Amino acid sequence: MPYDFLDTQLGTIARELPGATRVLHAQRLDFCCNGQRTLAEACLRKGIDPAATVAALEQLCAVDQDEQNWNHASAEQLIQHILTRYHECHREQLSELIRLARRVEQVHGNNPDCPNGLTDHLSDMQQELESHMAKEEQILFPMLMRGEESLSRGPISVMRFEHDQHSQALDKLYALTNEVTPPPHACNTWQALYRGLNEFCADLMDHMHLENNILFVTQVTAKAL
The missing domain is CATH 1.20.120 (Four Helix Bundle (Hemerythrin (Met), subunit A))
Known part of the structure; x- marks a missing residue:
């Protein structure tokens, strides 16, 4: 997936990046029923700075992931x-x-x-x-x-x-x-x-x-x- 997180839908991030659901849940960002919202839009609605969330997601990209990818x-x-x-x-x-x-x-x-x-x-x-x-x-x-x-x-x-x-x-x-x-x-x-x-x-x-x-x-x- 392209890792331009701010413009990517929450559902896509949760689906394609193992471990992302934990990061999104910690910020109370609804990646399930409101998964069509982009990260930027969701953070704006919550009134939170997306910087920490983006940093945590980028860190996931930098390490090996053992979590099962259920897409396949x-x-x-x-x-x-x-x-x-x-x-x-x-x-x-x-x-x-x-x-x-x-x-x-x-x-x-x-x-x-x-x-x-x-x-x-x-x-x-x-x-x-x-x-x-x-x-x-x-x-x-x-x-x-x-x-x-x-x-x-x-x-x-x-x-x-x-x-x-x-x-x-x-x-x-x-x-x-x-x-x-x-x-x-x-x-x-x-x-x-x-x-x-x-x-x-x-x-x-x-x-x-x-x-x-x-x-x-x-x-x-x-x-x-």
Whole structure:
């Protein structure tokens, strides 16, 4: 890819440069549902200086990358990776995060820094994500595995719409948790909760990116041409 990062779309950077998703996520730049925006446009919308992001991306270009490049994987390989790395992982993550959030709210609910409402929000996310993943596992992924690209276009449109909803849910999560930043006085449980939230948010963004920008594009659109 041409490494003129400022004028390159976020989705392209995330798709073609291994390790870039971590850099973009650290800046809360949505490379998934808003992956059509250039880095310059996204930084302008966020009100951040793109210089540090560009420097971090350039550093990735200068070192060897061990991360798997999924652009050239088969649909079967990518789907299996999504199922084991993300679907199974999200189910474990959310159950524990809900437990930790409930404990923090019970103990620290009167603290103005407490993320009150987070437990309910995570429970809502769990229900919505479970429904979403079930549709993929039972309907969409079997279609793609059978090579039924034309039949899969409708379900893919639904999955993309639901990804937008998941992205909005992440925005609310960030708002509830001060960008997932624990206060200086946070107890061990509170800190563990926020570490887990950061991991979950990064995983969910990577999950949606692999589907929106690779599986739904290179494995479907390209075959339909």
